[in-house]
Amino acid sequence: MNSKRVVVFGYNTHSKEILEQMSSHEITVYCFSDDGLEDANSEGVDAKRASVDDDFRSLLSLDAEQTMLICTLQDEAQNLFLTISLRDLLPSIQIIALATTAENATKLRLAGASIAVAQIRNTANLIVYLLEYPAVSLFLENILDTTHELQVAELQESSLVGLDACKLDGLQSSGILPLAYIRAEDGKKFFTVESDSYILEHGDTLIVLAKYGSLKDFRDG
């Protein structure tokens, strides 16, 4: 899913970075303090004042398929409360929530976050990979770098139906590496290296590693 609309809750160093990364999306920011609102307005950000006790019913008008909510409140208890409120209001929308520790990320997932990003755990992971696995680290950096061509993508093209996900030599030779597949029938994910064969069906998702150009060629062709 390529979200077109992003609603960011909280205006702080995290949300500022997120706004920078997602500048191509249509973004709305909800500030939870007067200082935050002032700060956002002074920086030219489209921001609204909100409180965690608000019902956020205005969000019901948004297209859940095309919208993503990002909860970045620094008070972790408030962030949890906000996440659970949003999930209660919008059961099918994608919610990304930020936490400091892995423990709080687990709580956020329980509260209904589609994805909970643990700041400390991810930073530590990056440090350890830099130290112990420099090549893997470089690969992951390339993947995370929005300006880099390399990306991990989800394919649901009908042209893939009937092909063996574990033996896609044709794709590989055109610069697309099949990483995993998700079965439509049960939503389970399997890496291509752990199965000998799997024939892709309608609704299945193939997860691939590829450069932007190769992917575009594949999708166009």
Next chain:
Amino acid sequence: MREPLCVELARRLSSSKRYVNTKTLFNNLLNNNSYPYKRYFDFFMIVLILVSVSILIYDVTSSPEPTLEFLNNILITAVFAIEYLLRLWVCSDTSKIVVRVFEEDKLLKREFRLRVALKDVAISKLRYMRTPTAIIDLLAILPFFHPLRALRLFIVFRILKLFHYTQNMHHFASILATKKFELYTLMTFVGLIVFVSSVIIYTMEARSPSGSIKTLFDAFYWSIVTISTVGYGDVAPVSAPGRVVAMVVIMTGVAVLAFATSIVVSAFTEKLDDIRDTRVLQKTKKLKNFYLVCGYGVVAKESAAQLVLLDRDILVLDQDRERLEHARSDGHMALDLNPSSVATYDILGDALMQKVKSILFLADSDIENVYAALTVGSLNIDIETISTLQEKKNRKKLLIAGVDRVIYSQELVAQLSHKHSTNPQAYKALNSLRSTDSSIIIGEISLSEDFGLDDIRNSVHSVLVVGVCVDEEFIFNPSQNYNNTNVKAVLIAHRLVIDDLQRSLV
């Protein structure tokens, strides 16, 4: 001025590689705690001491056996004597002293004063001979001489030799040495009380017909036993004035005991951290390599835990007591040292710094990290450095301070959020490859001329070759005929397969 023969000899010795190496070897064996073979030497000496003491104890009540007598009086004592002479040899550099005196005389245009040189040598040797451990060593070898063998007292000095070889005793002695003044005051006070009370009790009790204190020695013995609060009761005052003196001595004894205990306890409390740091340093010296973590912040805690899972060793430097305690309770080696002070790296020493794989500046403050990075930079050490960044505006400052990699967690989180938002399932899959619970992982192996990409692709295992890393550049999906071998390949495969491929390379 023509050089006298002894100066010439001294110069030759100083420049002789064999002589210097031999002396360094013995000095390391006898005095250098970080010398890896010293522990074996110490162990050997401890065994000899215990054997010797066992023989001496056996001899107390049994008739001496000739073999044991020979072993103890000749062999073991000879080893002790050689050890004593070696210690005397390495304690100072005779040839250096002779050359120094000669050079001084030459500079002042006067005759070489051999007597002064010999006097300086004698002083340097005597300085060592006067140390308590040297005196114990000397007394322990005296039974070597026949007339002194009857003196069983020397058994004590053999036991005391153990002091030399046990680090804990050194620590204990060094701790007590910090309270020298207090202990001296206490001992003077105790000595005075013992002397006065002995004289008084003797005058009170000596003429008492039923009394047990008949001599000044009895009085002295009673006084010591009473003031120490032991009170055997075999010697006791019977007269009323004698009992009054006893009461005073008993009360003083309780006070002395409390005072002595408080001195020892306070000395230990004050020196406990130093002892712990010394232990940690010794432990670190035994490591092959380790990561140096400067500042035990929240990211440091998580990173350290992950590194430990990979069986890597880390040493934490932090001066914040709370963070230091956290590091220790998390099971890490931690030193109460300031990462921003040059003195810290002097304490660690060059040998230890050479074992550092990377330095991680992970304090929760950019100021602390910049300061520590600049300190490390000023030492001209060629070690990879990584730092976390708290505020974006400080990134350049860290780079100027010489940090090789700056990690801004907010940026990372934003990147992850962005990527998750566009392809959530794909990123979940990619993330799971880094999970410790996952059987399918992403890993890397160094290729060689004997084991290239083709070998991996043609192996019986199911492996996805993602790319190769060459000089900080990642080449995605290298072609079949890619033949550069001095690269690292990034693979996705079962954990066991990657381990197996790594073993194949080894």
